[in-house]
Amino acid sequence: MKLSPPPYQPKNAFTRWLDDRLPVIRLWHDVMGKGYLVPRNLNWLWNFGVLAGIALTIQIITGLALAMHYVASSNEAFNSIEAIMRYVGFGWLIRYGHMVGASLFFAALYIHMFRGVYYGSYKAPREVVWLIGVLLFMLAMATAFLGYSLVWGQMSYWAAQVITGLFSVVPFVGEKIRIWVLGGFAPNAATVNRFFVLHFTLPFVILAVVGLHVWALHRQGSGNPTGIEVKKAEEVVPMQPYYIAKDLVAIGVFLLIFCSLVFFYPNIFTDPDNYIPANPFSTPAHIKPEWYFWPFYAVLRSFTVNFMGIPAKLWGVLGMGLSVLVWGLLPWLDNSPVRSGRYRPVFRCFFLLFMADILLLGFCGKQPAEEPWIRLGQWASLYYFAFFLVILPILPLVEKTKAVPSSVEEAEKKRTDA
Amino acid sequence: MKNSEAKNGKGDMSKDVEGHAFKKPQADLSEQTDKALSGLDRRDFLNVAAVGIAGMGVCGAAIPFIAQMNPSKDVSEQSKTEVDISTIQPGQTVKVVWRDQPVFIRHLTEQEITEANAVALSDLRDPETLEQRTKAGKTNWLVTMAVCTHLGCIPQGSNSSEPRGEYGGYICSCHGSAFDTAGRIRRGPAPTNLVVPPYRFISPSVISIG
Amino acid sequence: MLNLVRRIGFIRLVCLLAGLAMCFVLLWGAFQPRAKQEIDPAARYQKPLKSLKLPSDGLTGHFDKKQLRRGFTVFQAVCASCHGANQLRFQDLAEIGYSKAEIDGIRQEWINRIPDVDPNTGEALMRQPNRNDRITGPYYNPLGSQGIVTAPDLSLITKARKGGAAYVYSLLTGYESEPKEIAERYPQLKTPEGNFYNPYFKGLHIAMPVALLSENQVNYEDGTKASTDQMAKDVTAFLAWSAEPELENRHRIGIGVIAFLLVATGLSVVCCYRIWRKL
Numbered sequence: 001m002k003l004s005p006p007p008y009q010p011k012n013a014f015t016r017w018l019d020d021r022l023p024v025i026r027l028w029h030d031v032m033g034k035g036y037l038v039p040r041n042l043n044w045l046w047n048f049g050v051l052a053g054i055a056l057t058i059q060i061i062t063g064l065a066l067a068m069h070y071v072a073s074s075n076e077a078f079n080s081i082e083a084i085m086r087y088v089g090f091g092w093l094i095r096y097g098h099m100v101g102a103s104l105f106f107a108a109l110y111i112h113m114f115r116g117v118y119y120g121s122y123k124a125p126r127e128v129v130w131l132i133g134v135l136l137f138m139l140a141m142a143t144a145f146l147g148y149s150l151v152w153g154q155m156s157y158w159a160a161q162v163i164t165g166l167f168s169v170v171p172f173v174g175e176k177i178r179i180w181v182l183g184g185f186a187p188n189a190a191t192v193n194r195f196f197v198l199h200f201t202l203p204f205v206i207l208a209v210v211g212l213h214v215w216a217l218h219r220q221g222s223g224n225p226t227g228i229e230v231k232k233a234e235e236v237v238p239m240q241p242y243y244i245a246k247d248l249v250a251i252g253v254f255l256l257i258f259c260s261l262v263f264f265y266p267n268i269f270t271d272p273d274n275y276i277p278a279n280p281f282s283t284p285a286h287i288k289p290e291w292y293f294w295p296f297y298a299v300l301r302s303f304t305v306n307f308m309g310i311p312a313k314l315w316g317v318l319g320m321g322l323s324v325l326v327w328g329l330l331p332w333l334d335n336s337p338v339r340s341g342r343y344r345p346v347f348r349c350f351f352l353l354f355m356a357d358i359l360l361l362g363f364c365g366k367q368p369a370e371e372p373w374i375r376l377g378q379w380a381s382l383y384y385f386a387f388f389l390v391i392l393p394i395l396p397l398v399e400k401t402k403a404v405p406s407s408v409e410e411a412e413k414k415r416t417d418a
Numbered sequence: 419m420k421n422s423e424a425k426n427g428k429g430d431m432s433k434d435v436e437g438h439a440f441k442k443p444q445a446d447l448s449e450q451t452d453k454a455l456s457g458l459d460r461r462d463f464l465n466v467a468a469v470g471i472a473g474m475g476v477c478g479a480a481i482p483f484i485a486q487m488n489p490s491k492d493v494s495e496q497s498k499t500e501v502d503i504s505t506i507q508p509g510q511t512v513k514v515v516w517r518d519q520p521v522f523i524r525h526l527t528e529q530e531i532t533e534a535n536a537v538a539l540s541d542l543r544d545p546e547t548l549e550q551r552t553k554a555g556k557t558n559w560l561v562t563m564a565v566c567t568h569l570g571c572i573p574q575g576s577n578s579s580e581p582r583g584e585y586g587g588y589i590c591s592c593h594g595s596a597f598d599t600a601g602r603i604r605r606g607p608a609p610t611n612l613v614v615p616p617y618r619f620i621s622p623s624v625i626s627i628g
Numbered sequence: 629m630l631n632l633v634r635r636i637g638f639i640r641l642v643c644l645l646a647g648l649a650m651c652f653v654l655l656w657g658a659f660q661p662r663a664k665q666e667i668d669p670a671a672r673y674q675k676p677l678k679s680l681k682l683p684s685d686g687l688t689g690h691f692d693k694k695q696l697r698r699g700f701t702v703f704q705a706v707c708a709s710c711h712g713a714n715q716l717r718f719q720d721l722a723e724i725g726y727s728k729a730e731i732d733g734i735r736q737e738w739i740n741r742i743p744d745v746d747p748n749t750g751e752a753l754m755r756q757p758n759r760n761d762r763i764t765g766p767y768y769n770p771l772g773s774q775g776i777v778t779a780p781d782l783s784l785i786t787k788a789r790k791g792g793a794a795y796v797y798s799l800l801t802g803y804e805s806e807p808k809e810i811a812e813r814y815p816q817l818k819t820p821e822g823n824f825y826n827p828y829f830k831g832l833h834i835a836m837p838v839a840l841l842s843e844n845q846v847n848y849e850d851g852t853k854a855s856t857d858q859m860a861k862d863v864t865a866f867l868a869w870s871a872e873p874e875l876e877n878r879h880r881i882g883i884g885v886i887a888f889l890l891v892a893t894g895l896s897v898v899c900c901y902r903i904w905r906k907l
Binding site: 061065068069083086087088089090091093094248 | 488
């Protein structure tokens with residue numbers, strides 16, 4: 001933001017006194033108040049960052065309450081959660097809130113990420129914002145996996161077994177790493193304990209990284225749907241009251257969805273198998289992760305043949321790892337000078353196809369490891385990688401973009417006229 | 419983009435006000451904000467209502483998180499403790515567990531009863547007779563919580579190897595409260611006598627606490 | 629060529645090559661011949677679940693306490709000889725209308741004894757369950773099943789199976805004689821010795837024998853006629869309660885919370901609109 005916002009001016013003796021000693025009100029003013037200028041043409045997709053933050057807050061608060069009752073032991077974990085559901089005051093509300101909250105956190109995160117891709121939010125000068133965001137995504141995935149394991153139901157147990165199994169692909173020392181991660185030869189008492197400690201700690205790491213994410217964003221200011229940087233005072237409004245009010249509406253709708261699910265469909269995202277206590281001697285017939293991992297799970301399963309001396313298992317893990325990492329490469333993969341998808345009709349087609357492709361991948365990940373889902377997943381994975389690694393780098397060389405207006409004001413005026 | 423040069427020159431925001439290069443947008447913005455805010459009377463019913471209802475929502479959301487710290491239902495409904503007292507000899511004290519806390523069951527000797535009855539109520543910090551602290555016709559059975567009413571330590575004196583203090587009952591070694599043979603506070607910081615839990619004799623030799 | 633490299637940039641070129649490699653591997657995999665997929669013949673005989681209407685269904689449904697009591701009667705008389713309801717404690721039965729005296733009667737007669745220590749001698753003993761003890765089955769092992777196949781715990785069964793209560797009801801009332809066709813066409817599907825044919829159970833063969841055999845297998849204290857269908861419905865209702873005892877409460881609070889949020893969100897929409905209109 002190159003426009004200078006109205007500076008904070010303490011109104012009375014107390015705020016002046018406090019501002020000299022600890023400028024917290026100034027911080028609020030600069031970050032969330034009248035001192036942060038936001039493009040006035042943001043659409044509703046720009047609310048999902050705040051919504052992800054709200055979901056994270058819900059997760060941390062409910063998680064703290066759950067941690068007061070949860071027993072991290074392979075014999076007691078499952079029963080202690082059921083005891084929370086039945087005997088702790090409002091325990092069912094807190095536990096279901098944590099379960100549904102995890103899903104909605106990822107839902108908000110995914111919309112936030114797709115918005116970033118479509119409007120080119122990752123491009124200069126906001127690459128660091130994007131990179132920190134991808135780091136947050138990875139931390140969230142790790143936290144979600146650890147938390148899911150803590151339930152110690154059948155799906156939890158086998159998730160712990162399978163996901164730690166990914167480490168065993170590392171040549172020579174893979175098996176040693178797997179055993180080191182688990183603290184045993186299979187998920188056991190030590191595993192639950194360390195997973196609990198990590199699951200408890202990571203959210204606070206996430207919180208700190210969210211701070212960096214917001215800091216980096218505020219350094220350059222928010223982007224906007226036109227992809228043109230704001231230049232004039234007429235193109236921005238202060239965060240308070242305009243976007244605070246808009247965020248509150250979004251939070252209201254978000255909470256409506258959240259509460260409808262918690263109170264009426266709390267188990268809509270879970271697998272019934274996870275209400276069976278972990279049994280290390282029997283794997284459920286069809287194991288699958290929670291919905292937010294389905295696309296990546298499908299990528300993992302799409303590598304079915306050994307190739308170039310690399311076993312299929314290693315290809316799968318490499319492919320899955322790359323499918324997450326490519327998000328972080330985006331700022332360097334796409335060097336089109338045009339930022340927003342609004343002015344890139346060809347990109348827009350590929351992007352819509354990419355969204356459909358992710359849904360298809362997710363659908364394949366949900367299905368049992370049978371045909372035709374494997375083959376379908378292979379084609380979907382192929383497009384996934386092609387989109388990031390082939391289409392995005394080549395597109396700027398061949399694509400004919402629309403004329404980009406010279407200012408946000410002009411762009412929005414054209415839009416309302418049309 | 420004129421502003422950026424000026425900004426590079428002076429980092430301090432408060433000085434920006436004087437910077438002529440961006441005086442105009444500055445004015446525009448404050449004007450804009452003021453305009454928006456002036457339309458919104460602070461006492462505007464809708465805004466007050468919105469803030470109020472949001473506050474209510476936050477308070478409401480806090481209820482479950484406060485409630486969850488209460489004892490869970492399976493703890494608070496824990497069943498009664500039944501004790502067979504037929505093997506407790508006069509002069510002997512046993513400790514049993516009720517609601518995760520120890521309880522003293524003391525079979526008083528004739529001498530201890532006499533001692534307890536000899537004390538004038540006016541000498542007591544928390545005046546209660548032995549009669550009031552035991553069941554009718556069972557004055558030789560003193561049942562009290564083994565929890566000092568000062569700050570919750572377990573007083574000594576239940577075991578013959580432990581000191582009983584100068585009043586022959588119990589003595590709390592944490593802060594020096596001494597109790598007599600009726601479990602009444604006689605010296606030290608504890609404000610009240612050892613608490614008598616709810617209990618009843620379900621047969622001459624079995625009591626049920628709780 | 630060099631020109632192209634220059635235009636596309638070194639980083640993008642490396643990524644492009646990596647991407648092409650990934651695509652090629654996937655393509656290679658996609659064109660591999662597949663083993664002919666065998667359609668599981670058991671799936672042909674699997675039946676869709678029967679529909680079941682319980683009083684607790686829907687957003688405003690309530691548990692029928694009388695039915696839950698009948699359901700527990702069936703559970704106690706029939707299911708409990710093999711299954712437990714580990715997540716329930718005896719005192720929880722008070723919630724479906726059992727008095728303290730009745731609960732004491734139930735727990736004293738219960739099949740399982742609880743390992744404990746004699747407080748006087750310090751010796752190990754097996755005692756009657758307390759009100760606070762779990763309603764366990766005969767095969768209960770506090771350390772988990774450890775690979776021994778036993779009758780599953782029923783306290784969460786309607787949450788732990790796809791189809792929920794309808795599945796339990798269908799299974800209980802779904803025993804049939806094996807279709808003749810199976811022996812002729814799929815001899816491998818023949819019900820093994822000691823198993824029973826049930827088209828609602830995955831794989832068709834269930835180790836549990838028919839549980840609800842005949843009318844009046846149990847005596848209902850409220851005089852309801854104990855037909856097998858009635859017993860199945862009642863015990864299913866009881867198990868639905870045991871899996872989600874908070875259900876009524878959850879729905880009741882939920883309706884209030886949603887109403888509150890609708891008002892709050894509506895108000896925030898109005899405020900937001902008024903603020904933006906002033907621009």
